[in-house]
Amino acid sequence: MNIKGETIIYPLPDIELLTEKEKKWRLTLPDSYKEFISHYNGGVPIQNSFIYNSKSYAITRFLCVLKNVKEEKFGWCDISVIESQIGERLTSNEDLVGIEVLPIAELFTGDYLCLDFRVNKLNPSVCIWDHEESGEFEPITYWIADSFDNFMKILTE
Numbered sequence: 001m002n003i004k005g006e007t008i009i010y011p012l013p014d015i016e017l018l019t020e021k022e023k024k025w026r027l028t029l030p031d032s033y034k035e036f037i038s039h040y041n042g043g044v045p046i047q048n049s050f051i052y053n054s055k056s057y058a059i060t061r062f063l064c065v066l067k068n069v070k071e072e073k074f075g076w077c078d079i080s081v082i083e084s085q086i087g088e089r090l091t092s093n094e095d096l097v098g099i100e101v102l103p104i105a106e107l108f109t110g111d112y113l114c115l116d117f118r119v120n121k122l123n124p125s126v127c128i129w130d131h132e133e134s135g136e137f138e139p140i141t142y143w144i145a146d147s148f149d150n151f152m153k154i155l156t157e
Contacts, residue, residue, distance in 0.1 A: 002046040003062075009042030009074045013065040021065055021080070025099040027117050030124065033104070033148045037065055042077055050154050052144050057128065058108040059155075079103060082112070089134045090114070101129060101139060115148065116141060126151040 013021075018034050042064030049058045063082060069075030082103045083090070090101040102124075105113035110131045115124040126145040133140035145151035 003040045003043035004046060005043075007042070007044040007061065008040055009064040009066070009072070009077070011067070012038055012041050013067075014038070017065060017067055024080075025083075025102065027099055027102065027124075028122060030115070030148050032152075033115065036148070036152075037062070041065060042074055045155065047156060050144075050157075052128075052142070052154075057111075057113075059113065060106040060108050062105045063103060077106070082106075086112075086129075086131070088136045089131075090129060090139050092137050092139060094137050101127070101141065103129065113144070113151075114141065116143075123147055 018029065018038070022028055040062065042062055044061045045059055049056055061077060063077050063079045064074060066072050066075060066078045069078045069081055075081060079102065083099060086103070100118045102115045102117070103112035104115055107113060107128065112129045114127050114129050116127040117124045119125065125143055126148060127141040127143050130140040130142065145154055
């Protein structure tokens with residue numbers, strides 16, 4: 001994966017911060033995603049577009065994980081900040097504690113690329129969450145890949 005170096009957001013998250021976030025979100029991030037974000041936190045990919053179902057999508061930037069979003073210049077693109085803004089549109093279960101669909105990248109269209117834990121808690125798929133079609137407790141998502149690793153292969157093709 002080639003990321004524009006100047007777009008990486010520091011400080012990079014360490015394993016302690018990622019473990020803290022996993023507990024807060026009540027999920028286990030895939031190892032490959034943890035490895036990715038610990039090197040490319042919030043980065044913009046050089047090859048940022050991919051095609052799915054005859055439709056082209058472009059990643060504006062991957063989201064980041066920060067310890068203290070209020071003290072950081074790029075706090076607005078922290079996963080927890082985005083999730084708190086759209087969380088009720090990412091789940092159909094208003095009683096849910098934790099997260100089922102975790103945004104990981106902002107798309108040019110205003111949609112988000114997400115890890116989808118609804119079917120497999122240990123190996124989430126990757127989907128696009130549609131901001132125009134989704135309503136409160138009525139998320140509309142489109143499957144893209146069966147894992148983060150497979151999505152990254154699609155992105156680098």
